[in-house]
Amino acid sequence: MTMITVWLNNQAIECQSQQSLIELVEQLTLPTLGAAIAINQAIITRSDWSTTVLNHNDQITLFQVIAGG
Template sequence: MITVILNNDPLELASNTTLAQLLLDLEQDKPGVAVALNQQVVARSQWSEQLLAANDRITLFHAIAGG
């Protein structure tokens, strides 16, 4: 198990969790979601390859349309 920080809250995960799996588990793998890992935006195309590590800081963003 590893502990990551998701939007400023600690979260325990299996040590081989990818960013894509985390977002799927959180039901946040939808269009309009963006992710920063350790203050670097991760392209959606890289989510399935990005393994999470202990103490990673993950920030989820939701796009909001407006006019």
């Protein structure tokens, strides 16, 4: 199986070629409550996480929404 490198919040992560975004989220047990994810500076809606395939050198940014007052 071919491995690729993606960058999650500026950290290199090895994952399988043709892996979906939701598979990476589950593999790394990333927090999803109040989370937003961008790939190459484009926000990916949660409904598209399962159909978004990761590519070598994708820049993934995980944002946690924090409520404030």
